[in-house]
Amino acid sequence: xxxxxxxxxxxFVYLLVTVVLGVVANxxxxxxxxxxxxxxxxxxxxxxxxxxxxxxxxxxxxLGSGGFFYTHGVGFWAAxxxxxxxxxxxxxxxxxxxxxxxxxxxxxxxxxxxxxxESEPVRIAVAIVSVVFTILYIxxxxxxxxxxxxxxxxxxxxxxxxxxxxxxxxxxxxVMGGLRAVYWTDVLQGVWMYLAVxxxxxxxxYELFGGPFELLRQVAADRPDLxxxxxxxxxxxxxxxxxxxxxxxFGIVFQPHLMIRYYSAIDGRTLKLLGATTPIxxxxxxxxxxLVGLGxxxxxPGLEVPDRIFPELLFAYASPWLTGMILAGATAAAMSTxxxxxxxxxxxxxRDVYQRFVAPDRTQQHYIGVGRxxxxxxxxxxxxxxxxxxxxxxxLVTLSGAGALQLMPAILGVCxxxxxxxxxxxxxxxxGTGLLALYxxxxxxxxxxxxxxxxxxxxxxxxxxxxxxxxTEPPSAATIERVHGEVERFVYGAE
Amino acid sequence: MDVPPRRTHLLPRTRDGRIAVVAxxxxxxxxxxxxxxxxxxxxxxxxxxxxFIFVILxxxxxxxxxxxxxxxxxxx
Numbered sequence: 001x002x003x004x005x006x007x008x009x010x011x012f013v014y015l016l017v018t019v020v021l022g023v024v025a026n027x028x029x030x031x032x033x034x035x036x037x038x039x040x041x042x043x044x045x046x047x048x049x050x051x052x053x054x055x056x057x058x059x060x061x062x063l064g065s066g067g068f069f070y071t072h073g074v075g076f077w078a079a080x081x082x083x084x085x086x087x088x089x090x091x092x093x094x095x096x097x098x099x100x101x102x103x104x105x106x107x108x109x110x111x112x113x114x115x116x117x118e119s120e121p122v123r124i125a126v127a128i129v130s131v132v133f134t135i136l137y138i139x140x141x142x143x144x145x146x147x148x149x150x151x152x153x154x155x156x157x158x159x160x161x162x163x164x165x166x167x168x169x170x171x172x173x174x175v176m177g178g179l180r181a182v183y184w185t186d187v188l189q190g191v192w193m194y195l196a197v198x199x200x201x202x203x204x205x206y207e208l209f210g211g212p213f214e215l216l217r218q219v220a221a222d223r224p225d226l227x228x229x230x231x232x233x234x235x236x237x238x239x240x241x242x243x244x245x246x247x248x249x250f251g252i253v254f255q256p257h258l259m260i261r262y263y264s265a266i267d268g269r270t271l272k273l274l275g276a277t278t279p280i281x282x283x284x285x286x287x288x289x290x291l292v293g294l295g296x297x298x299x300x301p302g303l304e305v306p307d308r309i310f311p312e313l314l315f316a317y318a319s320p321w322l323t324g325m326i327l328a329g330a331t332a333a334a335m336s337t338x339x340x341x342x343x344x345x346x347x348x349x350x351r352d353v354y355q356r357f358v359a360p361d362r363t364q365q366h367y368i369g370v371g372r373x374x375x376x377x378x379x380x381x382x383x384x385x386x387x388x389x390x391x392x393x394x395x396l397v398t399l400s401g402a403g404a405l406q407l408m409p410a411i412l413g414v415c416x417x418x419x420x421x422x423x424x425x426x427x428x429x430x431x432g433t434g435l436l437a438l439y440x441x442x443x444x445x446x447x448x449x450x451x452x453x454x455x456x457x458x459x460x461x462x463x464x465x466x467x468x469x470x471x472t473e474p475p476s477a478a479t480i481e482r483v484h485g486e487v488e489r490f491v492y493g494a495e
Numbered sequence: 496m497d498v499p500p501r502r503t504h505l506l507p508r509t510r511d512g513r514i515a516v517v518a519x520x521x522x523x524x525x526x527x528x529x530x531x532x533x534x535x536x537x538x539x540x541x542x543x544x545x546x547f548i549f550v551i552l553x554x555x556x557x558x559x560x561x562x563x564x565x566x567x568x569x570x571x
Contacts, residue, residue, distance in 0.1 A: 418503025
């Protein structure tokens with residue numbers, strides 16, 4: 001059997017399994033927004049663990065991180081800092097977000113922030129940040145999916161058609177089963193992508209170098225610049241290391257698809273266990289991608305698109321079955337992030353825009369139906385963005401990683417009682433100026449003084465939020481007491 | 496209605512909480528610049544067949560995860 005038939009066939013088998021899971025999830029669905037949007041707040045440890053890690057690691061972790069090691073060397077092992085930090089954030093902050101969501105019925109990030117700051121402008125600003133800076137990921141994942149299926153089929157399925165097929169499949173199981181379908185498919189995807197990347201990297205390292213240790217010895221002998229900081233191109237400066245650590249931890253955790261996962265947990269203790277253990281999966285996934293990237297730099301130097309190093313090595317040196325299994329794993333990595341973002345954007349648009357401002361008093365069934373239609377709209381937008389080239393998208397992609405980071409001062413203000421309280425006006429002003437600073441420090445003058453633009457924007461955001469809050473009306477004492485009192489009770493027991 | 500003064504949540508109130516925060520921050524600082532770029536930035540000596548910087552960072556990350564698991568087991 002020809003290699004492309006095996007590789008493409010395995011991807012389609014995988015897609016079929018995800019659709020079957022969507023159908024099964026649909027049969028368990030009740031007519032309830034919390035069930036459709038939040039898994040009924042009943043997600044247990046195993047499901048939550050695998051959906052969080054699968055959503056956190058996108059096609060970038062699977063393909064892009066190998067490309068980063070290939071180009072910039074061991075500096076990308078900084079990944080350990082942000083993956084561990086994600087665990088700590090979940091432990092400390094995620095549990096508080098869960099407790100407030102449970103107590104006050106929050107479904108979206110904007111629900112929590114608008115309630116505490118008593119401000120509809122805060123709701124609008126947060127909803128805009130939530131959608132604009134994650135909808136770009138739909139495009140990125142969709143392009144990754146199209147590329148994967150194009151490579152697997154040896155060019156017989158075009159990137160455009162591959163993108164369309166995979167978007168339709170992800171949309172189909174999401175529409176059928178809501179967050180339950182997303183979680184169940186994420187379980188499959190989380191296991192598959194982890195096994196695939198480890199098996200692929202080990203097989204390649206034994207095939208090409210005689211094992212991982214010999215691979216690293218060879219890198220030290222031939223390309224020692226790949227094993228020291230700041231790397232061959234001077235990319236991993238101290239400022240970049242710190243900036244990536246903050247951006248890829250807080251910046252991703254505050255994106256709506258991950259905050260919604262906090263709301264959906266069955267209890268706080270499950271979330272704490274999640275925080276303590278997810279870094280094991282998240283961090284160790286970068287060990288095999290380091291082997292792929294560093295080894296690939298020796299075997300296939302000068303690749304025009306470094307992100308392609310993993311599939312290029314597979315097609316050159318691995319069996320068709322292994323290649324197919326691993327490319328299906330790459331598909332899983334991209335789809336698990338794509339479906340989560342589709343779901344999160346649907347939730348934000350249904351809850352924060354449609355239900356709040358367009359049609360406030362409709363039935364649960366009505367909102368679920370609207371959510372399903374919104375998914376259809378998002379798929380069209382995602383497809384168009386991924387097959388066409390728009391200049392403004394290049395700018396937005398540059399900003400997207402740090403966009404959600406702008407919610408950090410506001411979220412900390414809600415979840416950490418004590419000290420001066422920010423105000424709604426302060427939060428909106430901080431987010432606005434933070435985004436402006438982000439544009440300046442990432443696009444106009446990238447990373448001034450060697451410090452990641454995200455850090456500059458966060459400093460500007462915090463300074464503006466605090467100063468504007470000092471001269472504007474704070475939330476009412478009753479609201480502060482209600483929300484901070486709940487946090488106090490959750491963390492330290494009865495007051 | 497006046498807001499009653501509330502103790503800050505930025506500082507841990509229990510002994511186990513303080514140990515967890517100090518241990519996590521101390522280990523985290525070791526995995527950040529300038530330590531990474533000044534102290535850990537070398538290939539030699541190889542440890543367990545791995546380059547120095549890679550294996551030391553792996554050990555630090557593992558220790559950080561260990562702190563989180565210890566914190567969970569202590570019920571903090």
